[in-house]
Amino acid sequence: MIAGLVAYLMCPVNKDELEWTALEHGAMHVRRKQLSEQTDGDQLGCSLYELPAEHESWPYHYHTANQEAMYVLAGTGTLRLADETYPLTEGDYVSFPANETGGHKVINDSETPLRYLMVSTMNEPDVTVYPDSEKLGVFVGTPPGGRDERSLHGYYPIDDDVDYWDGE
Numbered sequence: 001m002i003a004g005l006v007a008y009l010m011c012p013v014n015k016d017e018l019e020w021t022a023l024e025h026g027a028m029h030v031r032r033k034q035l036s037e038q039t040d041g042d043q044l045g046c047s048l049y050e051l052p053a054e055h056e057s058w059p060y061h062y063h064t065a066n067q068e069a070m071y072v073l074a075g076t077g078t079l080r081l082a083d084e085t086y087p088l089t090e091g092d093y094v095s096f097p098a099n100e101t102g103g104h105k106v107i108n109d110s111e112t113p114l115r116y117l118m119v120s121t122m123n124e125p126d127v128t129v130y131p132d133s134e135k136l137g138v139f140v141g142t143p144p145g146g147r148d149e150r151s152l153h154g155y156y157p158i159d160d161d162v163d164y165w166d167g168e
Contacts, residue, residue, distance in 0.1 A: 013038040015048055029055040045122045045143075049106075051077065051114040057106040059133065062099065065126040066143055068118060069095040070106070075114035080105040088114070098123075103131065120144075125152075134158045 013035055020031040033048040051057055060080060070079075072092040079086045079094065081104055088106070096102035098121075108114040124143040129136045136158055137144070141151035 011039075020050070027056045028058060030057055043122050045118075045120040047118050048073075049116050049118060051075075051106060051108040051116075053108055053111050053113060055108055059130050060103060060105040061128050061130045062096065062101075062103040063120075063126055063128050063144070065098055065123040066121045067096060067098045068102065068104075068120040069093065070104075071117045071119075073115040073117060075108070075112050076110045077106060077108040077114040080107065088116075100129070100131075103129075129158070 015033055015035065018033040018035070018038065020033060023030050023032060029052055031050040031052075034045075035048060036044060036046040049057070070093070072088050072090055074090055076090075077088040079088050082101075085107075094104075096104050106114070106116070120143075122143045125138065125140040126143045127136055127138055128144060134157060135155050137153075137155045139150060139153055141149060141153075
């Protein structure tokens with residue numbers, strides 16, 4: 001019985017069996033299939049993304065607890081890393097460390113869709129920093145991209161520092 005349960009939890013997931021989820025806000029527009037959500041891999045996240053022509057992914061950001069990696073499956077685009085940009089094309093792979101050197105943003109400046117896989121560790125708590133908008137996101141209970149309920153989640157201005165003893 002245990003062997004049958006293990007086989008069930010580790011069975012293959014085919015992207016064609018999953019529905020796309022659309023995520024939109026301003027210039028940010030992606031379609032996503034959360035592959036890892038369909039399996040029992042709670043320490044590793046993997047999503048298939050499709051970025052339409054002339055759109056952007058998430059705002060420029062980096063994680064403090066989670067590494068990410070990107071593999072381009074089809075199309076072309078541009079990757080922003082800090083103040084530099086790099087062309088993206090099919091077969092490109094890049095990893096993003098869990099610190100400010102891992103800051104990134106994907107831009108599809110072509111006329112065709114850009115498809116890529118994003119893989120990440122699923123550590124929590126995590127703080128995600130958005131340098132362009134000078135804010136940070138806090139994720140406790142499940143990491144960004146996680147499927148469980150969070151006990152604490154919010155976005156805050158980076159410079160909103162309060163004294164430890166305020167409001168005691």
